[in-house]
C-alpha cells in the first residue's frame with residue numbers, strides 16, 4: 001500500500017468481515033510531545049483463537065477461499081519494525097480483536113499517512129450500519145466522531161446519501177486541519 | 187462549499203439533503219456494489235468510490251444505494267464495481283476514477299451500458 005490510510009482501510013475491512021457491529025479507530029500523531037505515529041483498531045467481531053493469532057503473521061495464513069495469501073498484516077508489521085515501531089494484536093474468540101501499529105514519526109522510511117479522511121468516509125459510504133468511532137489525537141489536541149452522533153444529526157436522511165457524504169468530507173477535513181493547527185504532520 | 191466544522195452545520199446540510207431527496211423521488215432505484223478487499227484497495231478502490239460519490243452529488247442523483255460487494259473472486263480485475271439496474275447486474279473491471287464518473291453519468295443515471303469495460307452481465 002502506498003499510504004498508511006490505505007492499510008488502515010484494509011484492516012477496518014478485516015473487522016467488517018469478522019462481523020463487527022462496533023469498530024473504534026484511534027489515530028495518534030505526536031511530533032512535539034514524542035516522535036510517534038500509531039493507530040489502533042478495536043472491533044467486537046468474531047475474534048481469533050491463540051493459534052490463529054500466532055499464525056497470522058505467517059504470510060501464508062488467510063481464511064479467504066478466493067486467495068491463497070494474506071499479506072496485509074505481515075507486510076505492515078515489517079514496515080513498522082523498519083521504522084523503529086512495532087505491532088501488537090490481541091484477540092479473543094467471541095469478544096473481538098485489537099490491532100495496533102506504530103512508527104517513529106520522523107523515520108525517513110515511514111510511509112506517509114495519506115488521506116485518512118477518505119478512509120473514514122468509506123466507513124460511512126459502505127458500512128453505515130456499523131457503529132464506527134474515529135478518534136484522532138495530534139499532540140495535545142483531539143477530535144472524535146461516531147456514527148451514532150451523525151445519525152442523530154441526520155435522522156431520516158441516510159448518512160450514505162452522496163450529498164451528506166460530501167458534507168461529511170468537508171467536516172472531517174476542517175476538523176483535521178484544526179487539529180494540525182497549520183503545522184505539517186503528514 | 188460553506189464551512190462545515192460543527193454538528194450544527196451538519197444539521198443544516200441535513201435539511202438541504204432532505205429537500206433534494208423529496209424533490210427528486212421517483213428516479214430509477216440503482217444499486218452499486220463496490221469491492222473493498224486488499225487487492226481492490228491497493229488498486230485504487232477508495233478513489234473509485236469517491237469519484238462515484240462526487241459524480242452522483244454533482245448530478246444530484248440520490249436514488250442509489252452503494253454497498254460493499256466483497257472481493258467477488260476477481261482479483262485480476264480489481265477495482266471492480268457492479269451496477270444493478272433494470273433487472274441486470276453489470277460488472278465493470280479495472281475501474282479507475284475517470285471511468286467510474288462515466289459509468290455514473292451513462293449507466294447509473296441514464297441506463298446506457300459502457301460495453302467495452304464490462305466483464306460480466308447477469309439477469310438479477
Ligand SMILES: Nc1ncnc2c1ncn2[C@@H]1O[C@H](COP(=O)(O)OP(=O)(O)O)[C@@H](O)[C@H]1O
Pocket residue numbers: 014015018043045046047048056061062063064069070071072073074097224
Ligand atoms: N479483526 C479481525 N477479526 C477476526 N479475524 C481477523 C481479523 N483480522 C484478520 N483476521 C483473520 O486473519 C486473516 C488474515 O488477515 P490479513 O493478513 O489482513 O489477510 P486477508 O485479509 O487478505 O486475508 C483473515 O483472513 C482473517 O481470518
